Amino acid sequence: MGGMDDMKLKCLSCIMVFVIVSSFTANTYAHNLNNDGAPYNGYNYNEFRIVATPNGYLPDRAISGTDCGAGQFKNPQDFFVDKNDDVYVLDSGNNRVVVLDSELKLKKIIDKITSNSGDDTLNNPTGIFVDNEGLIYIADKENGRVLILNQDGHISKVFGNPKTDTLPQNFTFKPKKVIKSISGITYVLAENVVNGALEYDEDGNFIGYFGSNPVEFTLTLFWKIVVSKFLNKKQRMQLTRNVPIEYASLDVDEKGFIFTCTDASRTPFPTGQIKRLNPLGKNLMKNISYDPAGPEFINSNTTITTNFIDIDVDKDGFINILDSGRGKVYKYDQESSLLFVFGTNSGAGGAQLGTFKMPVAVESMDGKVLVLDAKKNNITVFVETAFAQKVIKAMKLYRDGLNEEALEPWREVLKANNNYELAYTGIGKALMNDGQFKEAMKYFKLGQRKNYYSDAYKEYRTQVLRDHFSTIMYVILTIIILIYLIKNFKKLQSIIKAFRREV
């Protein structure tokens, strides 16, 4: 009896010790700190989950107005890097444009805006653009006009209210962003204009609209359409109108394609958040079957929501999008693959280098990405890491179809980061061009690309069947003969017996 109780006590104590110890060790899997000192961790999205990656961009320094000798910025709303790598900062609170060179040292300050009839001032301008001839385009929002200045601050042209019947009578023109493409057309984003961007020609005449967002077709909209059939005219006028969401910002690349970003995170189906529009206004950005950064965009957290505020296309054709809600910059390529994510809003209330209080604009220079912060009144410079250089080198070759040359760069990327699915696909494509189908299949499986895997498998299957054709045919023939023999066994037996009897 005593022995049994002893045993029970031993068992119980063993179990308790096990439970206590396991509860200590259960939570101690350490998050692998791969951030190289930056206040954010690098990550990317694979087919089923989020994976850690090395950081692609690290914060290098922050330049404020006093750092470059121009006096403190005050609520700067936008900036632009022109083709000579000069940075034009639109210092909205101080009504001036501060020009810095590529090292972010002061070049000049344009604070006097002169016109033919005397001096002029800006009033809360929110957009700036510099074209290839050096003309400065400013979206002077509260003054309701787009100014085109020479390099000395003299007003060259003014674009005003587009007088058109398609806009309501009491429409006030408030341009927020402006760009000019090489085709000579100026595109203006104005507040409360939902039909797209306004197009102006060289002389400032309004030509038309460009590329609006479609209205998202949701169940409530469908219900509204059904119900409105039963209402008379007066009641129908009182229904709220479903209008498309305005663009938040736009940018143009050297080929003349317009890139727009919209904050569509409030709709149930966020699509078209990044668009690449051709001159006809048609969206060429590939529709991705799963949104790589989907969980962040669709997540409706009431305190932190995604808010796309600016888009920039760099010289290599990669797209940087600034999300001011989370303080992150997403770098995509034009095939909608997410390359890097960097920056953060949290962390010491924006005091730490690499964090933001209110980011408003993003621009890129060679190997660097600049983010303008309107509350911190400075520009944060992010520099490419070695990992990012490897990835960009491999991506450029892969994107141009040079799969063979991209093989080694992709292997370099994989050496640095095993989780990069794109790298596996890149290597798989190179192997497939080479004719190594079985290896290519393996890599496509790692890269989770079912289409390419299917193609490689087709080739591999043909190859195997061709190599072993004779063996397969012999086996099939033998099986057929065996089946025939077994089925007609009795009949054959009697035939043989009859044959023997005759003989």
Added chain:
Amino acid sequence: MQRYSSLNMGSMSELRYLFYIMRHPVEGYEELKWNKKGSLKLSIIILLAWFVTEIVKFRGTGFIVNTQNPEKLNIFIIFLNTIIVFAVCIISNWCFCTLMDGEGRFVDIWITCAYALVPYIIFTLPVTLLTNFIVKQEYIFLICMEAVGIGWTCILMVAAIKVIHQYNLKKTMGSIILTGLGVCIVLFISILSLSMFQNLLMFIETIYSEITFRF
């Protein structure tokens, strides 16, 4: 309309009877009802085979068509989706059909519906195997094969309910709809009771922590 089958089924083994039902549903089920040829043991085996088929389908379909995350295989969820759902459907069917003057016993409904699952299993297993050896463009053929399996199973299910309760076709469809409704009711009540249970446990836990902090 009652009719007695005139075929002599005395010598047929249970397995051959199963395949006979697949080819002649109404006659086979009539045999089951009047001559008690159904076997509970075989129906349990079929249900387990269905469960295993679902697991194999989850993990074994080829990479080209498999959309499931292999890390998310949870056999308890699959068990819930197959056997528990089956049991709830049968119970709900029995409840409603008793109210609608059906003549089926619970065991008979169980056995006939389990026998109806056989075509699905027979078609899905080879299809799952073949998905490992196809190219994307050939997947449509496998979809057709699987659809045949599912369709056959549905026909057998309808025939089962019709014969077991001796309904005409209209009443069969009505009872199927009511069975669906019954499943929803069961689901609703189980979720309600689960959340109430959770509330109760939280209540007990709060009282316990209050007491321990006070003394």
